[in-house]
Amino acid sequence: MTIAELEEAKAKSLGEIAAAADAAALEALRVRYVGRNGSIPALIKAMKDVPKEDRPAFGKAVQQWRAEVEAALAGKTVQGGGKRVDCDITLPGRWRACGVEHPLSRVVEESAAIFGRLGFTVADGPEFENVFNNFTALNTPAHHPTMDRSDTFWFGDDCLLRTQTSPVQIRTMMANKPPVRVICPGRTYRRDTTDATHSANFHQIEGLYVDTKPVSLADLKSVLAYFAKEMMGDGVTVRFRPHFFPFTEPSVEVDFSCHVCKGRGCGVCKQSGWIEVAGAGMVDPRVFRHVGYDPDVVSGYAFGFGVERVAMIKYGIPDIRWFYENDIRFLEQLG
Ligand code: PHE
Secondary structure (H helix, E strand, C coil): CCHHHHHHHHHHHHHHHHHCCCHHHHHHHHHHHHCCCCHHHHHHHHHHHCCHHHHHHHHHHHHHHHHHHHHHHHHCEEEECCEEEECCCCCCCCCCCCCCCCHHHHHHHHHHHHHHHCCCEECCCCCEECHHHHCHHHCCCCCCHHHCCCCCCECCCCCEECCCCCHHHHHHHHHCCCCEEEEEEEEEECCCCCCCCCCCEEEEEEEEEEECCCCCHHHHHHHHHHHHHHHHCCCCCEEEEEEEECCEEEEEEEEEECCCCCCCCCCCCCCCCEEEEEEEEEECHHHHHHCCCCCCCCEEEEEEEEHHHHHHHHHCCCCHHHHCCCCHHHHHHHC
């Protein structure tokens, strides 16, 4: 083979490599040109037949051919676990899904921002609690229905999964002197059967404001009214209905006016014009005594609302289970 013939063969081989349609074709070309019995090694073996004076130039041309073939083969492959993968740099890039914030996280973040504007900071507490923090200090006696064994996940006599975020109130007051102004978002657990509106694991946001200057139910109402407007939009109002909680006196249930029908009555609010969102009230003096606060000196309010509940009405979600299924279509739609 002359050097001119060699250059021709080289051009042909590079053309074939460039045109190879898939990994199998590339592999066949690799075997044909640089494989153990390929044409390039054969030429190297045949060097001894080349006239001595032509040998250096010919050898150089063969080595150059081999290098170019190898480079072309490498250029057509992308390392992928040792496998040869076709690489066409003219194809559009691979699309990678970009995550969106979960609707429950969004409600928590938004709530923290809204209450943050009112001076509330975020407090945290463990999901495993003891009887004192989850019940006793919250003035909940052993015979109270919420302390019923059937509602609570127990792990021995003094360890349970918190049934509410209210124990974080206790922890916060025991660790700080008044005034305290916190919200406590977190997971809560109840032994409920799961259906469209119930889940054994759900989320609450607790709020607590205690001060040495008088705090009133009117303060509570104004704060929740502000929250309702910021979260649900202008025109949403709140109403208090008398209720009972062991740790607040007086206690109320808090309704938001239905943001869908503006209070006229619709399917979302079951024709009542109102949607129940939270429990709240003025902190019971017994709770203050449990945490070492003097009820003659301090007063305060507390509230607790369900994150799922707010998210369901804000985004019009009919089934609580959708939040936990991680169906990407659902998450993307809300994101
Ligand atoms: N912890 C109560 C519940 O889970 C809600 C609540 C919080 C009520 C704070 C009053 C004050 O139902």
